[in-house]
Amino acid sequence: MTLTVETAAMSAPSVRELWVLLGSTFNAVVAARGDLLSVKDLAGGRYLHVNAAMADFLGRGASQIIGCTDAEIFDAPAATALRAADQTAMAQAEPLLSEHRIEWRGARREFEVLRTVVASENNGPRWLCSVWSDLTERRQREAQLRAALEQIEQQQRANDLLRREIADQALREPLSGLYRRGHFEDQLRREVDLSTREHREFAIVFIQIDAPGAKVRALGGAGDERVLEAMGRLLRGGTRAMDASCHFEDQRFAVLLSGVGLATAHARMEGLRRQCATQIVVHEGQEFGFTVSLGVASFPHTAHTQEALVSACEAALSEARRRGGNQVTLAAIRFDTA
Secondary structure, X not given: OOOOOOOOOOOHHHHHHHHHHHOHHHHXXXXXXXXXXXXXXXXXXXXXXXXXXXHHHHOOOHHHHOOOOHHHOOOHHHHHHHHHHHHHHHHOOOOEEEEEEEEEOOEEEEEEEEEEEEEOHHHOXXXXXXXXXXXXXXXXXXXXXXXXXXXXXXXXXXXXXXXHHHHHHHHEOOOOOOEOHHHHHHHHHHHHHHHHHHOOOEEEEEEEEOOXXXXXXXXXXXXXXXXXXXXXXXXXXXXXXXXXXXXXXXXXXXXXXXXXXXXXXXHHHHHHHHHHHHOOEEEOOEEEOOOEEEEEEEEOOOOOOHHXXXXXXXXXXXXXXXXXXXXXXXXXXXXXXX
């Protein structure tokens, strides 16, 4: 492909010398790639030559560009950035590769610009040669790819969350929204192992709904269901993420309080007992309440094995019920004898 050279304030011998220095192969590659090529006067920064692609980009004939500076063609921010890059290229011995984002004709264009100083022989004229490679379409494709990948990742995260929610729901009892007994027993085994290794304490609580009042008995199964739902809400709202609350069986619930000692567990369960005693349950316009009995045991203070811990908690719950219900009872502290 033949390049047309248009010049201003530059003699014909100098132009020929420039193209000899640049090399025909270089010019052919620039043309084949569709890159923009410009040559500027090193001292004044005025355009001495532009190829057809650069002229087309600037929307002017080459004769209208030659002799101009960037400040006469581009807006102030773009001209300042281009001039700064030119000066950096002139100050170093190696070619300079930089990127420019230019708002041009209502669109944003991105270019990778390679600048190099070209000197003639015998300390003659020196020029700044710049090759502009248009990155706009490539960056747009990269942005689209990033957006597509982000969308895929978001969908994967949503799918993972849905799978976890489905798996979690399978572990929960629908009426109370609490975990089933099997999950609680798994958590208890893990907590015993962890606490044994790390010498830390935790507590478990058994909760029994006390004998229903006359209103609840009159409503039959519907009344019991409303009480179970209310109990589930109170336990879900009153326990931490690290704890495990479950609907153990029938009117009984269980709570595992991770990292909590006997005194703290008692204080928290006393608060829960008061909440239950003041809770108003409504079914078909009828209001009623309920109370609970609670037994609290801790590891390792009241027992040092899982079986002994469960037995101690059962005994504490039985004592609370024997006292008439609406009670929190602690399991007896174990004292080791030498």
